[in-house]
Amino acid sequence: MVFAYKRIEARIGEYIAAHYHNVIEVGIGRNTDVAALCARAGLRVRATDIREPPEVPGVESRVDDVYAPDLPWYAGADLVYAVRPGVEMVPPLIDLARAIGCDLIVYHLGNEIYENGGEIIDCGPVLHRYYRP
Template sequence: MQEILEYILKNYSSASKIVEVGVGNHTEVLTKLKEKIDGEVTGVDIKDLKGIDRDDIFNPKLEIYRRAELIYAIRPEPELYPALKKIARYVKADLIIRPFSGDCCLDIEGLKLVNYGREFFYIMKG
């Protein structure tokens, strides 16, 4: 996940707010962003996790996402993509989805597949 961290730092280091969706137990990228970005960096998950806001993206608390310049998700299930896109469009944020490796070549309407280093992810500009 080093490459996605580098990409976010390179392109969103001055963002006032960044939200990671579906943090789960893998907090490495979120933790590093909190250390390196002066703006607000927060994470959400459907489960109750320490230090992570709880949210259901199919019935989102939009106040969590308002003013975000970037919303990103690392390895979300493909059925979450439409909800992620909907939230990002609503709050006019960019969206990055780092899919599972087996989902790398899906044609996702409105998202562009980007290769960055040894990583690949989808990007939608807000």
């Protein structure tokens, strides 16, 4: 089961690395696999959480709250993404992506979705693109 779980993160990271260059993971928590894979692929990677994020080689991180984000820190990103966020985080994630003019992709926990589920991206695991400028 652990293998399947990490395979999901690998597929998400591979998709992001193939389509984006400057990405931010919101709500990284302790699951750093996607950010680490993107950094190893040569992307600029930033990560936030409401608690101090763990150090990950090649990933800039800081404490930030998606409900009151420090917008200048997000400047230049072409993607904001979240892996298994609470569904209540999706509206402020959409607002953040809209404010900085970048895509928003979410990988949900289980069968959760927000509203109509956005644009579906099937890269193995199903991703939801909720905003694209």
